[in-house]
Amino acid sequence: MAEYDTISKHLIQTYPDDFIRFTLGRADIEVLEVLETEQPTVEARRADSLILVRIEGEDALIHCEFQTADSTDVPMSRRMAGYIGRAIERYGLPIFSFVIYLRPGAGRRDKGYYIQELPGHRVVVEYQVIRLSEIDGQAIIEDGHPGLLPFAPLMKPPSGVSADAWLRQCLQATEALPLDASTKVDMMAGMAILGGIAYKLSTVRRIISQEGFMDAIMRESSFAQYLTQQGIDRGIEQGIEQGIQESIQEALEVRFGSISVYPFVGRIRAIADLQRLKQLHRTAVQVDNLEGFQRALDAEA
Numbered sequence: 001m002a003e004y005d006t007i008s009k010h011l012i013q014t015y016p017d018d019f020i021r022f023t024l025g026r027a028d029i030e031v032l033e034v035l036e037t038e039q040p041t042v043e044a045r046r047a048d049s050l051i052l053v054r055i056e057g058e059d060a061l062i063h064c065e066f067q068t069a070d071s072t073d074v075p076m077s078r079r080m081a082g083y084i085g086r087a088i089e090r091y092g093l094p095i096f097s098f099v100i101y102l103r104p105g106a107g108r109r110d111k112g113y114y115i116q117e118l119p120g121h122r123v124v125v126e127y128q129v130i131r132l133s134e135i136d137g138q139a140i141i142e143d144g145h146p147g148l149l150p151f152a153p154l155m156k157p158p159s160g161v162s163a164d165a166w167l168r169q170c171l172q173a174t175e176a177l178p179l180d181a182s183t184k185v186d187m188m189a190g191m192a193i194l195g196g197i198a199y200k201l202s203t204v205r206r207i208i209s210q211e212g213f214m215d216a217i218m219r220e221s222s223f224a225q226y227l228t229q230q231g232i233d234r235g236i237e238q239g240i241e242q243g244i245q246e247s248i249q250e251a252l253e254v255r256f257g258s259i260s261v262y263p264f265v266g267r268i269r270a271i272a273d274l275q276r277l278k279q280l281h282r283t284a285v286q287v288d289n290l291e292g293f294q295r296a297l298d299a300e301a
Contacts, residue, residue, distance in 0.1 A: 003193055003196075004066070004068050004102060004193070004194060004196075004197060005048070005066060005068075007150070007190055007193050007194060008048070008066040008100075008102070008194075009048055009049060009066070011147045011148075011150060011151075011190065012048070012049045012051075012064060012066075012147065013034050013049065014147065015145065015146060015147025015148075016031045016034055016049075016051050016062075016147075017029075017031055017145075017147075018145035018146065018147030018148050019049075019051075019062075019064060019147060019148070020051070020053065020062055021145065022140075022145070022148055023062065023064065023096070023098045023128070023130065024062070024096065028055075028056075029053050029054070029055050030053060030054040031051060031052075031053055032052040032053060032054055032059070033051070033052040034049070034050075034051050034052075035050040035051065035052055035061075036050075047063060047065065047083045047087070048064055048065045048066050049062075049063065049064045049065075049066075050062075050063050050087060051063075051064075052091075052093075058094070059093055060093055060094040060095065060096065061087055061091060061093050061094070061095040061096070062095075062096050062098075063083060063084065063087060063095055063096065063097040063098065064097075064098045064099075064100060065079075065080065065083070065097075065098070065099045065100070066100050066102060067099055067100065067101050067102065067106060067107065068101075068102050068103050068106065068197060068242070069101075069103050069106045069242055069246060070101075070106055070107060070109065070110070070246070072249065072265055072269070073265060073266060073269065076099060076107075076110050077110070077111070077112075077113060077114040077125075078114060080097060080099065080114065080125065080127050081114035081123075081125040083097070084097050084125055084127065085125070096128075097127035097128070098127060098128045098129075098130055099112075099127060099128070099129050099130065100130045100132065101129070101130065101131045101132060101133075102132055102151070102154055102194065102197050103133075103154075103197050103198065104132075104133040104154070104198055105133065106131065107129055107131045108131070110129045111129075112126060112127055112128060112129045113125065113126045113127070132151055132154040132155050133154065133155065133156060134156060135155040135156060136155065136156055137152045137153070137154075137155030137156055137157055137158075137166065137170070138157070138158050140152050140155060141169075141170065141173045141174075144177050144178075144179075146177075146179060146183055146187055149170070149174055149177075149187045149190070149191070150187055150189075150190025150191045150193070150194050151194060152170045152173075152191070153166060153167045153170045153191055153194065153195045153198065153199070154194060154195075154197060154198055157169075163198070163199065164199075164203060164207065167191070167195060167199060167203070167204070167207050168207050168210075168211060170191055171188055171191060171207070171208065171211050171213060172211065174187045174188055174191070175188075175211075175213070181220075182220060182221075185213075185216050185217055185220045185221045186221050188208070188213050188216075188217055188221070189217045189221035192204055192208055192217065244274070244277040244278060244281055245268050245269055245271070245277060247281055247284075248268050248277065248280055248281045248284045249261060249264075249265060249268060251281065251284040251285050252264065252284050252290070252293065255284075256289070256290050260290055261290070264290075264293070264294070264297065267297060268280070268297075279296075280293075280296060280297065283296040
């Protein structure tokens, strides 16, 4: 979704050092340049982030892809093989690649590699998979790296802390950090936007308002354009749509097999009407066969 992608890319391009520490687990890496990510092909492809760094005196690339949910039309392993291959062709440098999954539960089937097992033509491309819901959010808060703070509400909360309490704690911890006021406001705005991936809009707004941060965010944050009622409502609605689309696909795959369902995936993903999606989900759960689902899909067109 555009809002989440835009904020994630902005943060990694603004705070590349924070993401390199997070992904590689080391702080002795020199950032040289945030590179242009459009890769020339017949159909232009744009990686989310490509950073030129120097590690122990040698140049290398750090490549990160942000995924709100699982990649279905083209499996993530194939996409990553393409991104990595084109970067190697263009720059001829060692590359460290990561996929960062934002939505809780996303990326569980991503094994972190692409393999072609043909005798004499074997291809192996590996990358690291990071699922934010499995990351210790408290450790990120305590480290205080501003580029990572907006992602903290999507991470694992401390034991015994509810989701709502965790979002509130993330906001309070950001307010307490020794950052300048404008940076704090931007971090809170980022939390509000990215929080829409895992929280209801009403919950995000209620907690931010109760903590007294809403006015400052709307008035002072450079992300404020994404927090207009129209913008955040659209982002949340798109998140709901995608969730229902995934539920329809999963219900059909469990009942009829993933291979049989594949021809319907593109049409399901193209539907942006919530009522249609809800009706099709009920149909997917109840229909006796795929022919019946196709009739319902055609009738809704």
